[in-house]
Amino acid sequence: MAEDVVDLCASLIRLDTTNRGGGDAEGEREAAEFVAGHLSSLGVEPTLVEPAPRRTNVVARVPGSDPALPALLVQAHLDVVPADPAEWAVHPFSGELRDGYLWGRGAVDMKDMVAMVLSVLSTWSREGRGPRRDVVLAFVADEEDQGEFGAQWLVDHHQTLFADCGAAISESGGYSYRVGDKRVYPVGTAERGTSHLRLTARGRAGHGSRRNDDNAVVTLANALSRLAAHRHPVRLTPTVRAFIERTGEALGVEVDLDDVDGTLARFGPAGALAESTVRNSTTPTMLSAGYKVNVIPGTATAQVDVRTLPGTVDELMSTIDDLIGPNVTREFLEHLPPVQAPIDSPWFTAMADALRAEDPEAIVVPYCMGGGTDAKAFSTLGIDCYGFAPLLLPEGYDYRAMAHGVDERVPVEGLRFGARVLDHLLSR
CATH class of the missing domain: 3.40.630.10 (Zn peptidases)
Structure with missing residues (x-):
């Protein structure tokens, strides 16, 4: 064995x-x-x-x-x-x-x-x-x-x-991340929620050569364009705020919470650990419509990978409804809530101590996972x-x-x- x-x-x-x-x-x-x-x-x-x-x-x-x-x-x-x-x-x-x-x-x-x-x-x-x-x-x-x-x-x-x-x-979490001559160890204390959506647009089916102002494909495409172009606002959860503040202190980088994107850019490679977790995300990933090029279908569907930060789910869903408009419906294919654990806890301290026992120069910070x-x-x-x-x-x-x-x-x-x-x- x-x-x-x-x-x-x-x-x-x-x-x-x-x-x-x-x-x-x-x-x-x-x-x-x-x-x-x-x-x-x-x-x-x-x-x-x-x-x-x-x-x-x-x-x-x-x-x-x-x-x-x-x-x-x-x-x-x-x-x-x-x-x-x-x-x-x-x-x-x-x-x-x-x-x-x-x-x-x-x-x-x-x-x-x-x-x-x-x-x-x-x-x-x-x-x-x-x-x-x-x-x-x-x-x-x-x-x-x-x-x-x-x-x-x-x-x-x-x-x-x-x-x-x-x-x-x-x-x-718990792996080393080299930034210059320092080793940062992010420990996962949160992760974004996963809300996979199916969007459906319905319209009037017809011949592809004729004018049709109720084209489901066009309605859905416009909705997806608005969704993909929308820049969601920064929402700093306790984990992400702590990551930014503690990483900035450890690296000697000035932290400006009013300019989170600029601050993360100054973190160098470490900024990538948080760039996807300061905002919610709505990413179209799948499309399905039609069965023949000269036929306007009556239905078009899409799937969207939605990732939600703790405490923001209701706000985000309201934003999505506004962006897709009244002529597109949505339904959940998967709806898993965000996860958040205490940062300043005996558990986190024990993990930090275990890392420093093997690497005395370890800089241990909390971070939020972008996936699930x-x-x-x-x-x-x-x-x-x-x-x-x-x-x-x-x-x-x-x-x-x-x-x-x-x-x-x-x-x-x-x-x-x-x-x-x-x-x-x-x-x-």
């Missing part, structure tokens, strides 16, 4: 757990059985639950020395997005070691975190150690789609497994959810391009750093 974090991660990458969405997935059961087997070998009893055949989730609990304390949930997904081998320098499921990196789909999203957690448990078993508080582990399916076979299903059907969890950690994670499901249980999957990243490494990108890879030494940080956090 592998114990080294790199070997564990490579083994997980070699299990093809591609999730194509719409219920089309593979390999989740094999990955779950791999994880469960490792847990069992370390004396941790796993529970495997399947909402549908082969859509497998693993839940386990590691008892702490002080069971009166609230438990910490560590949640990670086992599925990955598709990868085309023709586009990659190595096969995406090879788990190949090359040039100091471990390559493969899931290397940073997020089999690295799964491997780090299993590595910590191996270290504890070998050294006769354990956590201070109970640690609840959830290795889930279907994060790369709707979560209906993974986190959302667990929350809907197995709430009692997480009843005493005070906080959770998962992906998208399974925190949206677990937060509905009243759990404070944080993005904390620590990595030490070398200069020139573009972390943001790795997840869902071609040639996804993670630095070997960064993985080992992350395992040590997690050991520090989970132990104490």
Whole structure:
């Protein structure tokens, strides 16, 4: 049984757990059985639950020395997005070691975190150690789609497994971000909500050669143009405000909250961490209309990726209604609320301390994730959810391009750093 974090991660990458969405997935059961087997070998009893055949989730609990304390949930997904081998320098499921990196789909999203957690448990078993508080582990399916076979299903059907969890950690935070000679570590304390919309315009069908002032395609196109051109106002949530103020202080950059865009520009590369989270966003992504070029269709539809900041959902939906106008209707395809956890909390302090234990010069700041994670499901249980999957990243490494990108890879030494940080956090 592998114990080294790199070997564990490579083994997980070699299990093809591609999730194509719409219920089309593979390999989740094999990955779950791999994880469960490792847990069992370390004396941790796993529970495997399947909402549908082969859509497998693993839940386990590691008892702490002080069971009166609230438990910490560590949640990670086992599925990955598709990868085309023709586009990659190595096969995406090879788990190949090359040039100091471990390559493969899931290397940073997020089999690295799964491997780090299993590595910590191996270290504890070998050294006769354990956590201070109970640690609840959830290795889930279907994060790369709707979560209906993974986190959302667990929350809907197995709430009692997480009843005493005070906080959770998962992906998208705790990695180093080099700015000049400084290392900034953003810890996710919030994430924008996801509200996918379908817009529908209806008009008068007819021949393409004839004048038609009630053309559904034109009505929808004009609505989408207004929506795409609209510049949403700056809305500084507590997390984003804290990120700007604390990052500015650490970098010695003047902060002007009346000119947020200018301030982020002065942050250099670190500004990219917040540029998508100072505003809501409404991005048209899909269009469908017509069936023949000389026929004006009676209906045209579009889908829009809408991301909402905490506390702004009602305001944004009102703005969307004004922009699309009365002749276009909207409906939710998915409506997941924003997530926000306390910034100045013992949990955040513990994460910062764990990072500084391995990197004394670490500048730890809160930040808001622009996308979404399974925190949206677990937060509905009243759990404070944080993005904390620590990595030490070398200069020139573009972390943001790795997840869902071609040639996804993670630095070997960064993985080992992350395992040590997690050991520090989970132990104490």
